[in-house]
Amino acid sequence: DQTGQSSNRGAFIVVEGLDRSGKSSQAARLLERLQTANIPAKLMKFPDRTTAIGKTIDSYLRSESDLDDRAIHLLFSANRWELATSISSALHSGTTLLCDRYAFSGIAFSAAKGLPYDWCRAPDISLPAPDLTLFLDVAPEVARERGGYGEERYEKEEMQRQVRVMFQRLGEETSGSGGGRQRWVTIDAGQSIQAVEEDIWRAVEPLVHGVDNPLERLW
């Protein structure tokens, strides 16, 4: 465009991490920062517990119901697919989209339970791919000390340890040759809330005026 800052679409930025790594706190701060800078931005969250599928997921996570491991995995993925069109239309209308958890959580948690990694990845193939994934990395023993830990199904230290290994594998695959333009940045989430916010801003700032490359599909 005339300013030379051509921006075909908004950036798709995903925040991932272990339970209690500070994703929601940081996503909210980032949204506020973008809005203060007059950048059109929107925040989404997965699981989106408000839809019919989301309500089933919510009940499962709060241990009010039980489901086969594969069935719940597919519901988490279906919950993303039911919002995939709104993700791409928001991006193409120029909105920067922040997403609190996405397909990487889907794979990491189910694979940590023992389901085959490739099987876990299959239902998320060809979802809109983030331009940037911020992985908030924190030692499970640090996360454990934070507010609210242990209230939901997966918030046990041994499970979180397995999940962390899976996230590391996903990060290597995403930033490796198969990842196209998709970037994976690991953030030390064991720091103060303000220090984490600054590290995140450094990674996000180059994308806030929009991106030119077409929206990719996962894997």
Ligand code: T5A
């Ligand atoms: N899941 C999810 C799957 O199995 N498959 C999937 O496909 C998906 C999408 C629910 C569960 O679902 C699983 C993963 C999860 O186990 P959720 O709804 O995102 O996922 O979980 P929540 O309970 O909402 O969020 P988390 O537990 O992950 O917490 P956050 O968002 O990481 O942390 P936040 O910001 O709420 O902070 C937690 C506490 O820590 C403090 C905060 O003030 C708060 O008290 N805190 C800090 N304290 C010190 N230093 C810092 N830097 C801090 N940052 C935050």
Ligand code: NA
């Ligand atoms: Na959260």
